[in-house]
Amino acid sequence: MSNVLLSMRGVSISFGGLAAVQSVDMDLQEGIVTALAGPNGAGKTTLFNLITGNLPASSGQISLRGKSILGLRPHQIAGMGIARSFQDLRLFTHMTVRDNVLVAIEPSSWLWQPGGRAAQRERMRRVDEALEQTGLAGMADSRAIDLSYAETKFLSLARIIATGSRIWLLDEPASGLDVNSRTRFISLLRDATRRGVTICLIEHNLDVMTEIADRIAFLDRGRKLAEDVPEKVLRDPELISIYFGKSR
Structure with a gap:
């Protein structure tokens, strides 16, 4: 399909004798939200690690816009427009909210990068826009450590928005999140998909x-059972x- 941005075919990885991901086929389509569901240990986070290059696939193919990204390092894959968040958020707690977003715009966030003042103004515009959204x-x-739990979740999202990435792995x-924060968070995600994310x-x-x-792609024990x-x-x-652990 022409609107498939990222394609996985036969993707597998094993840790010793444990097959963590087994021959997974999946496409991520432009402007679509795909949820990975399944019990703990199903291979969901491992699949993210394979996409981002944090783990090397033992077999299969992962392509971004038709070009293989297997073997690329995480920063190279991020530079191609794939951004990721983590459960632990990985914020710089004693840095300001603005600086937490600024350092996420790699590799162009550092002041000594080329481009001069015009590029610096553009980086700050992207940061301010992400914080506004x-x-x-x-x-x-404010320091990140002084934010509420919900605010740290939104800060994590702001870091991704500022990168301008077209694929978000969350x-x-x-x-x-409380009900109101969750509703606002989901609204932000929906706004992003309307922009083609x-x-x-x-x-x-x-x-x-x-x-x-x-x-929804449902995984269990490394296999995709349904989508x-x-x-x-x-x-x-x-x-x-299976999800509630009654037939495993």
């Missing part, structure tokens, strides 16, 4: 998956039984 503009000079981005997220909250995902619209996946009694 996430409701953090008034906290730009690891439980809405976990622990492709999102793949790991999520354990079935309500969030139903609300945000266009498609379809949320209504079909989440109504499959066998998959739900």
Whole structure:
């Protein structure tokens, strides 16, 4: 399909005798939110690590816009427009909110990078725009450690927005958010997809998956068992039984 940005075919990796990801085929389409669902240990985060180059696939192919990205280093893949968040957020807690976003714009965030004042102004414009979108503009000079839990989640998203990446890999981005913050967070993701951003997220909250995902890929023990619209996946009694650990 012409709107497929990232394609995975037969992707596998093993750790010793454990097959963590087994022959996974999946496409991430432009402007679509795909949720990775499945019990703990299903291989969801490992799949993210394979896409971003943090782990080398033992077999299979991963292509971005038809070009293989296997063997590339994480910073090279990030530079091609794939941004990622982590469960632990990985913020610089004693730096300001603004600087946390600024350092995410690698490799052009450092003051000694070429481009002069015009490039520096453009970087700051992107940072300010990301903070405005996430409701953090008034906290730009606050330290990350002084933010509330929900605000740190939005700061993590602001870092991704500022990169201008077209593919976002989000690891439980809405976990622990109150209802109002979650609604605002989901709205931000939907706004991004309307601009053509492709999102793949790991999520354990079935309500969030139903609300945000266009498609759900269900994994168990490293295998993709199903991929379809949320209504079909989440109504499959066998998959739900696996999800809640009743038939493993």
